[in-house]
Amino acid sequence: MSSLTNKNIILAISGSISAYKSPDIIRRLQDFGAEVRVILTTGGAKFITELSLQAISKHKVHHNLWDKDAELSMGHIELAKWADLILIAPASANTIANIASGKACDLLTSVVLASTAKLMIAPAMNQQMYQAVALQNNLATLTSRQTAIITPDSGVQACGDIGLGRLPDSTDIADQVAKQFKTTELSGKxxxxxxxxxxxxxxxxxxxxxxxxxxxxxxxxxxxxxxxxxxxxxxxxxxxxxxxxxxxxxxxxxxxxxxxxxxxxxxxxxxxxxxxxxxxxxxxxxxxxxxxxxxxxxxxxxxxxxxxxxxxxxxxxxxxxxxxxxxxxxxxxxxxxxxxxxxxxxxxxxxxxxxxxxxxxxxxxxxxxxxxxxxxxxxxxxxxxxxxxxxxxxxxx
Ligand SMILES: Cc1cc2nc3c(=O)[nH]c(=O)nc-3n(C[C@H](O)[C@H](O)[C@H](O)COP(=O)(O)O)c2cc1C
Known part of the structure; x- marks a missing residue:
């Protein structure tokens, strides 16, 4: 069985309609034994409340780069160092573009730049957005930097379109995260x-x-x-x-x-x-x-x-x-x-x-x-x- 025991995972949630699935992703990561901290982008906060994420993760949600209290406790550099892996799920087209171009325009992009942790992203968006050349070029750039991309599912979308772009099942996402860590000889012991x-x-x-x-x-x-x-x-x-x-x-x-x-x-x-x-x-x-x-x-x-x-x-x-x-x-x-x-x-x-x-x-x-x-x-x-x-x-x- 896969395991995330002793692993520190940042789950970053950006502005996609599928952000409503993120509490379940936190749960599945915790089921695998991970310690989870959440970063919520401004776009993400339009789709899911900080309160529900805080209740499930049992930790304060990080959302503001300019939060002076946060910088006194676990600031963005500490958060970047704490993580063994950063998972962005759902990853919006906008956040993907920002990360691909190396921006540090908000808390998430700054943490990604400041961290040596493995980066995984789960793009989730309208099928036409997903097929857009600009988006695909950004994904190719990220792949060339060893970012792991979780392929979206295909099917009926929130907007009524049918195609690739749906956020995969939470257990599947947690499983793919666990597979990034090789040494599990003593998992569950x-x-x-x-x-x-x-x-x-x-x-x-x-x-x-x-x-x-x-x-x-x-x-x-x-x-x-x-x-x-x-x-x-x-x-x-x-x-x-x-x-x-x-x-x-x-x-x-x-x-x-x-x-x-x-x-x-x-x-x-x-x-x-x-x-x-x-x-x-x-x-x-x-x-x-x-x-x-x-x-x-x-x-x-x-x-x-x-x-x-x-x-x-x-x-x-x-x-x-x-x-x-x-x-x-x-x-x-x-x-x-x-x-x-x-x-x-x-x-x-x-x-x-x-x-x-x-x-x-x-x-x-x-x-x-x-x-x-x-x-x-x-x-x-x-x-x-x-x-x-x-x-x-x-x-x-
Ligand atoms: C109703 C609604 C649904 C949206 N769904 C998505 C989506 O599924 N994927 C996506 O990439 N952008 C989606 N967007 C656009 C993003 O929310 C927007 O680009 C936002 O700036 C992203 O911010 P962030 O990347 O900082 O989280 C949606 C916007 C609206 C109004």
Missing amino acids: NVLITLGATMEPIDPVRYISNHSSGKMGMALVNRCIEMGAKVTCVYANITTPLNDKAINIQTLSADQMHECVMKHIDQQQIFIAVAAVSDYRVKNPTIQKIKKSDDSLILELTPNKDILLDVCKLSNKPLCIGFAAETQNTLKNAINKLKNKACDVIIANDVSNAEIGFNNDDNQVVFISQNQQQNISKNSKIKIADKILKIFIKEFL
Whole structure:
């Protein structure tokens, strides 16, 4: 099935009689999982109200280039950058001509010029207008610039004419939009990923943690999103920027991360445990800061709950990928972890090598499942994430 999960689509509506169909286009795009924002041209506003489009898209409709309030929140440049694809449906002959000639005479044409997003247009007009040489030349110009043209349907038109020019069915339009995006290997899948380093309090100002930066986990978050998954990112103490297309939940300690994972795990098909979770916590963290003294200080540690083990024990457990960060006997320890936790995949990660692993942009790992063991040679964490997911998808999905 096609999918638009994680995709940001601008639906631009221009001045055609068929603009009354646009709420249904918004619905179909949303059904495919897209986030939709609407631009309404002055001509479009003659045929459909801003209020109905706002109600269906659940966002303010953008219509005025000179709106000073809009420029303070999501202005035309931000809107242009936000979009993964701009769909103009219906596209009037006038708007097509403006875009073909590179004008920036209103909000829509300015956003189109300012955006690198894929542009799709669905011309809709009287059959004679559609056949006009000027219109066809404009479409040819746009095609030469890689704009995708949605061929109009043929049939009886609002004006009584019969011929090409009718706006196609909304589901057909949404389907053609979804086909513009290739990577949909994880479409329809919910993936929960833990990342970062948990922090175990000693007192209100000190904690026990580790060197994990969250870079490997964030590479997996980003790649899963590109592959069409709905990602829940449960993180602790990371140095990398978050992906705003994920549901991002911040935690601190191993206990908090455990609680958060267990709360959200029911809806997941895949669980990827990348976080470096502290095996122990301080048994009795103090309420007040511990004062310096000449005496030695003994902290009593107590074991934390094992998040991966507890997820793997669930009767409706998702497919589980765990990471084994080891400093010695990496493979042996990783294979033991696979067996002891009964998880589906372990990624063995030798963190004793300073050029890979913790806090580094590169990594080198071994993918281990019951059926196979594959070395993934040294590469950027982004490429490693891609390879892990491709091997996993081939074996399990
Ligand atoms: C009743 C009516 C229906 C119209 N239907 C269409 C149409 O289907 N397609 C089209 O290209 N123009 C149509 N037009 C003309 C456009 O609305 C007009 O060119 C307008 O300036 C387009 O503005 P815009 O491109 O900024 O949205 C229609 C005009 C009227 C009065």
